Amino acid sequence: MNAPEDTSLTIGRVAKLAGVGIDTVRFYERRGLLPEARRSAAGYRQYAAGTIDRLQFIRRAKALGFSLEEIGTLLDLQDNGGSKSAVKAITARKLAQIDAKLADLSRMRSVLHNLHQDCSGAGNVCGCPIIDALAHADDLPLPELDT
Amino acid sequence: MNAPEDTSLTIGRVAKLAGVGIDTVRFYERRGLLPEARRSAAGYRQYAAGTIDRLQFIRRAKALGFSLEEIGTLLDLQDNGGSKSAVKAITARKLAQIDAKLADLSRMRSVLHNLHQDCSGAGNVCGCPIIDALAHADDLPLPELDT
DNA sequence: CTTGACTCTAGACCATAGTCTAGGGTTTAG
């Protein structure tokens, strides 16, 4: 569906076709996300067209918030016929992380939004509600110390 | 309101009272968030009680998403009588950044949520909608290449 | 045959916000 399945691509070509940098391809190989490539007589890496798909898998997974380590796990599950439940569990965990981040950002947003509205923006910093909130925080609780 | 204003605190005390690590205090000093401390004869840093407030200012600002560099700017504005409009501009910029992150995370969340619901979680990875979406993405667009 | 474009390696470097180490000196309680 893509290219003759035995085409041999150089690293520059595969990187360009997948939309990543050459260094990124080598970096992913070191991280185990790509198998070690076949080599030409001169030691040049040779890639099959499928490598482009694999690189795009990684790009899409990154766009969903997965770390490279998590992506490695997902690729393993794909390569070695893991279970759907394992994939689903990773997804559920990521969803929970994202929900936690959303909650945190929403809290920040709401505080900042209020402060921003309260500040006239006129005159010097004395009495600025934003600075005051940071400085005295009768109103801004100190963040928890993570223990 | 806090302690006798000429009390001299050691770094360990000021760190503990502010709820940060000793190394963090020295690190903030290097970064210019704290002025260089007075020193005792033996070279020990000596802090006034106000340093606790300054460290807590930093903690609160961090909790609102400001970077140390931004916090440095805010502290400068506070120290040197900057304008409210400068403070307000920094806040507006941060608000915009947070909104952008929220939008990005919401997009991820919605895609992941749909994929998670579509996946039965039963059987092996063949046909797993999550893996399929990452692998073939008729449905998941590749992220933009940032140019 | 030469030039330019491409590739190879190991290892350094970027940002962020600390955290930890080694190898010393100081202070304080008993």
Add this chain to the structure above:
DNA sequence: CTAAACCCTAGACTATGGTCTAGAGTCAAG
């Protein structure tokens, strides 16, 4: 007086995801 607890410095190290460098070898076009 001694030992514990504290403090000092410079510099290395953590995690994340690359990105860049130097110095060398290879490939394709003219």
